[in-house]
Amino acid sequence: MYLPPQFKSDERAHALALMRGHPLASLISTDDMGLPYVTHLPPHVVEQGKELVLLGHVAKPNAHWRYLRERPQALVTFLGPHAYMSPSVYPDVMRVPTWNYLAVHCKVAATLIEAADAKDQLLKQLISDHEPAYAAQWRSLGEDFAHKMLAGIVAFELRVTELQCKLKLNQHRPEAHAAMRQAYAAGDANEQALGEWMDRLGIGKQA
Numbered sequence: 032m033y034l035p036p037q038f039k040s041d042e043r044a045h046a047l048a049l050m051r052g053h054p055l056a057s058l059i060s061t062d063d064m065g066l067p068y069v070t071h072l073p074p075h076v077v078e079q080g081k082e083l084v085l086l087g088h089v090a091k092p093n094a095h096w097r098y099l100r101e102r103p104q105a106l107v108t109f110l111g112p113h114a115y116m117s118p119s120v121y122p123d124v125m126r127v128p129t130w131n132y133l134a135v136h137c138k139v140a141a142t143l144i145e146a147a148d149a150k151d152q153l154l155k156q157l158i159s160d161h162e163p164a165y166a167a168q169w170r171s172l173g174e175d176f177a178h179k180m181l182a183g184i185v186a187f188e189l190r191v192t193e194l195q196c197k198l199k200l201n202q203h204r205p206e207a208h209a210a211m212r213q214a215y216a217a218g219d220a221n222e223q224a225l226g227e228w229m230d231r232l233g234i235g236k237q238a
Contacts, residue, residue: 038199104139
């Protein structure tokens, strides 16, 4: 993605916070005609030392797993909070509107997961991420039901080969920061989240 230096973050903790806090990602591959093919899914993020791995699955009728098998290089994107920013935050009128947002892009290498026990473990990790209390119900459904469900999905491991994190919060325009923070504090959930990230990054903090 376009990544001007003022918006580039090399802090892995920031990327992980966005990936886990906004888990619905876009998995992007190329189809057999060379066109982009996108599946939206919430991968489980695993830290393995210095490496990151994303675990996910698609329904077996979804052709995406075949594209991953044939062309393992893919892209996974995460979009965090985002909101419009009015030029009214500037002290002068010679300004234009923009949109602030936080995003993470992961270049990945895919490997399919075929073993039933590994797929079951993956599902349990996703349950733990989003509704731990459901784990007991999943176990109670019985092996036959579980096997049927597992047979209907294709799971995969996406090893991150390159990580990009973009935090676009008008960092290079300090004259707007106080008014931005005030506007975002009074806004909707996305705007309030951007304001909290301004605080987290020390944007607008008085020296």
